[in-house]
Amino acid sequence: MEMKDVFKRYLVFVIGLYFLAAGIVLIVRSALGTTPISSVNYVLSLNSPLSLGTCTFLINMLLIMGQFWLIRKNNTKQDTIEILLQLPFSLIFSAFIDFNMALTSDLHPDNYGMSIALLLTGCMIQSIGVVLELKPKVAMMSAEAFVKYASRRYNKEFGKFKVCFDVTLVTLAVILSLLLSQCIEGVREGSLIAACITGYIVSFLNQKIMTRKTLYKLLPALK
Structure with a gap:
């Protein structure tokens, strides 16, 4: 694969991270709670001088260390590279969260209906981010990667382990x-x-709207 194509794949991934961060922030601004994956980070940010982005980065570092612990008995070079690759992207993602928190600092819904609208908008934007994050197949975020290695380590189905992970958070x-x-x-x-x-x-987005065929027209490098 040419360097130009590799760059495009990573660019799509980073754009996905931005949408993911923006969606999470809008859900937070709805004042109706936050996503399971951000719940611990948000609680810590509310009860400390640290920003949501900083707390997110610190939790991601814990998850990365947890991944190294999970693969300690079956460590391959590919696993190590995949885990280390999460470091710069965790930093970028955390910066995106703080940027969007600052950008929406004056966003306060006046009533419950507006809160619901903001929540649903955040879910949609977050979902777009997830699709753009997955399509390039270049990296994984720390939470999903932790579930991947944990499910592999304990021989459990990814989906079921993901539910247990979210409930635990x-x-x-x-x-x-x-x-x-x-x-x-x-x-x-x-x-x-x-x-x-x-x-x-x-x-729905993955199968009907943001299909690989559609994205190929925009970015042939994703083939």
Whole structure:
């Protein structure tokens, strides 16, 4: 594969990260909770001087270390490269989150209807980001990669392990919130809505709208 094609693939991946970050931020701004994958990060940011992006980066570093622990008995060069590749992209993703948090600092829904609209918009944008992140097949984000290596290590189905992982994160976020602020913050009905519909939106976009055939016309390098 030519360097130009490789660059295009990584460019699409980074664009996907931006949409993913923007979607997460809009869900946060809906004031109805956040996504399961961002729940712990958000609770930590609410109860510390650290930004959401910084907390996201720190949690990603923990997940990367966890991946190295998971592959310690079956470590291949390809696995090591895939895990190390997450470092720069985690930094970029965290920067995108803080940029979008600053960009939407004045965005406060006036009523519940606007909150729902903001939540659904965030889910749609986040789903676009997920599709653009997956299509190039160049890297994985830390959370998905952790589930991948954990499911491989314990010989479990990826989808089922992903559900357990998300539930664990939300549970941990609730416990941390209760310990740090004596109330539940960052986990509300929006968290459940986002968890339930995002997968369906991703599937629809992937199969009907943002198909490989459609993307080929824009970026032949994705073939």
